[in-house]
Amino acid sequence: MSPAPETLPAVLDEAARRSGSRRLVFPEAGQSCTVAELAHRSALFADVLLTHEVGRDEVVGLLAEPGAAFFTAFFGVLRHGAAATAMPALTGLGSARAQAERLAPLVDTTRMRHLVVAPELAACAEHLTRLRPTLRLIPMDAAGTVARTGDPDPSALAIVQFTSGSTSAPRGVTLTHSAAVHGVEALARACEVTGQDVWVNWLPHYHDFGLVTDLVQLFHGGDLHILSPLTLIRRPRAFLEYVAASGGTCLAGPDFCYQRMAEVADPDWISTLDLSRLRLCLNGAEPVRPETLERFARAVEAAGAPPNVLCPGYGLAEATLVAALSVPGAPPRIAYVHREHLAAGRIERVLPGDRAAKAVVSAGRPVASVRTRVIDSDGKPCPEGALGEIQLMGRSLTTAYLHDEAVTAASFDGPWLRTGDLGFLLDGHLFIAGRSKEMIIVRGVNYFPEDAEAVAKAVPGVHRERCVAFAMRPTDPDEHLMLVAESESEDPAEHTRLAGEIAARISGHLGLAAVRVHIVPPRWLPKTTSGKWRRGAARDRLLAEAPPARGR
Template identity: 25%
Template sequence: MPHTDPTPAAASAASPSSTDSPSAAAASAARIDAALTGPGAPFAVVRAQDGAQAGSLVYASGPRTLREFAETTWAFGDQAFLIGAERSYSYGEFFAAASALACRMTEEYGLRPGDRAVVAMRNHPEWQIAFWAAQLAGLVAVPLNAWWTEGEFAYALDDCEPRVLLVDGERLPRVAAWAEKAGARVVVFHHRDGAVPVGAERYDDLPAPDPLAAPPEVEIRPEDDATIMYTSGTTGRPKGAVATQLAQVGAALNPRFHAAASALGRGVIPGQGPAPVTLMTFPFFHVAAFTSFYAAMAAGGSLVVMRKWDAEEALRLIREHGVTHYAGVPVTALQLLAAAERADDRLESLQMLNTGGAAAPPDLVARLTARYGERIEPRNGYGLTETSGGVLANFGADYRLHPGSVGRPTPVTEVRITGPAGEALPEGEIGELWLRGQSLVRGYWRDEVATAEAFTDGWFRSGDLALVRDGRVSIVDRIKDMVIRGGENVYCVEVEAALHEHPDVEDAAVLGVAHPALGEEVAAVVRLRPGATVTADELRAHVGRSLAAFKVPAHVLVRDEQLPRNPTGKILKRELRGVVDEEVGALRRSEEGA
């Protein structure tokens, strides 16, 4: 455990640009913050003096390793934890299964703390057994994108060199050749047909777990590596972001803090009432899922697991299991609300709609409020692979008032808005968002150059443009996505939000295209709702009513098909760019010819 300063640090991770006269909402948030983070409070913080988190704020109490965090869930016993289509697990059954697999990996496979264990499968309940078995054994869990091709898997496997692969039958053909060549052990889940390769065994063939057996006796330290999570790779080859045990337990405590702050904001004592039932639609390998399942496990809640997203099936599961919390990317949340409207489903059990993984259009909370009033609490936030999940959150009344914000930081997250030279900018000015805190990764796996480029004196440079007002952070755009039109900055997120406000727009992406005189001009790709008749010119006029003329897309291209997205819900603009450049070029040539 890193040495910490015994003097409690500031109760809130305030931005350097905070003001002396905060708004009433900010003052209320500060009072709640103080109640939760003061000396002796459950989320009190101190400043670490050494280790990977040196200089950062860390929680003063609570678990210091993921094994400690997991061991506390054993107390939930027969409460339902994982609810799948084929098999469900109580907390007791889950912990016994994870302990048995952890013992097998240490005793039978000879794995030792620090060895890497890849987890690659769909959102089966057994994904959680595999991941937590790795943590109970002191291994470094490496969740890989289940959508990857064989070549993409091979790149990551060569990079992290795992000694064991925990995969489902669908992923097995994509990793089997690598495993055989490397001599890695393989455990295959949900594989009923065909033989398994040499060195592999079916999980279903392993001995039944002993419900009284303990996990293996291994030493796990807070400074040890816990996970390697590969970035989404939207701008190049994925990099392996390495989080320590202390960083991941910080990530596990962050959603607990926001849940407590939300409860106090509603006048409710935190922790009272029945355990939450969460419909999990994030892929488990994505960092947004970690925020959700950490929150569920801390409260003894249940995770209803979807194998594949389907809005109508989601409605059925919500009704069948009395789902209280929805967790997913904004596009699936919008589809859920649309399906509920078509079915006249009042979502009676739902108490929270939580989105992450991609920017939420401001009209999402407006649509939720228009149909359900204030009964369902909206929540969104901000997090990255490099922050091990959500570190900012916006919820409840504050979210309804400020739907374009991603909220306020956790107590162990410090925020800085910087100019080109890394200087702190005043309140309200747009600059790059820098972050520092307990849950940040220590760097990139075996990549000192990338680590040095991303981190400065413990601060992570996010690459996002943002501003802070009254302690509330708003993300403006990705630095690389900003369009510079004739010297004027156009933030794509702002234009996308304006397009989303039109009732006929289902999805939208804004990007820059080259222009001989202006340098760049703004283009938009739009998918309309079924039956919509709005024209491109009408959409341009709609944007022009709320934004300056230079921000209005010069070109609006309407699509029937869904816009390309990665598994986390982010639009893949690189896949759109070539097609957009071609279409815009054809339009210009046509206009010149006319």
């Protein structure tokens, strides 16, 4: 028996030999190709890099919309022996100049010399070269004349993945071929992916959730359909209609995308769809809300989907996406714990209807490539039922942040990666409580921002449940919890009324008088490229604008 392939190009070639007729479909671009064609085209693209004098071991940027050309270039770069980083840009998301300004720090962080550019983002690339004149552009639609099939060393750098929101101060996660292969394999096994699966993906390829789930399906599944991220966000009904028409079995995304689909899935409409093949909907990258599990399950059940299709998990770019995952098809595990005691670091089970109950969804158990532990503030392992920082170790993890020794040193506790996430273990299952750096401390008492946000979202007048909470002026005598909520109203009197109601509800729910609320227009709150709220960026913007505080 031949040894298992240990690099991403070798895994692609093995998939092409095994089942090369499987297809990648890009319906909005009117493109498709087989896995075998992708393997061959990527070998030709490696020749393009050679003619452009791209050095081995350098980091090459990829700037493209979803399409076959991106994956051709991605694997071509890896075959050449260089590392690839997908740049976060899409047409329709700001001007070409504005996007170029956001990309310039990524060029600096990677010390990038070459950028492979698709025609649809040529204007952005041109602006970028004006900002960084030493950057050389390579057309993504170029074709080589010789198929170059060299295989890099498994320990060589393969992917640089920028963490969510890291654009002004970019932090590049480095993944070797070996780490990426182990991570993709672990996720495929945990998801029980087979050649019968049809994966419909909308997640951007420049985010780890999108890229790694694409690779899982490319290497281990059946056909892969990739839509624009804007399709689900702007036209969730059209996305669900496509899932039904293509016989989709697997989806992935953060909690908000399932909220979005459940919002538009009225029974009369969704019952006309056939979602009976849907079996797995990965839910991760942000806190999983119990109400989302219930609403989405109820919505797709009306279209014939089996129960418990939502599969909560926990992951991060540093772990090649996945660290823990629930069992596909199993009922979700929800722990109801005392909110105040949890914030203080203790886990006390309460009844679901208890006024102090906080519902926390299990992320499942660690996947095969990862070991997990929870550490207290003294650096000692926590027993089950105690809150602490989640740390990870395993074959699919990064070992460094690109060109940043100080951040790398601060991010590891010996061989263990410090995630900065708070969680606890119950019955061997991992529960995620929040981010340690986002914990709100007011007069010595801890509060989770998600608790305040959950209260505010339910207040009529908050636009599309869009709000964030964070600590403001965290020093005496004026420390308080600040919540910023979006509203469609332009009436200052309505803003005052809405802010007062939100503040009163949060104060009553959390037992906290030091609450202030500020109302902003729609689309004011910043998000990451994967759709997560950027609480720190919202606080910085609020401080820059110096608004009058409303609330208590």
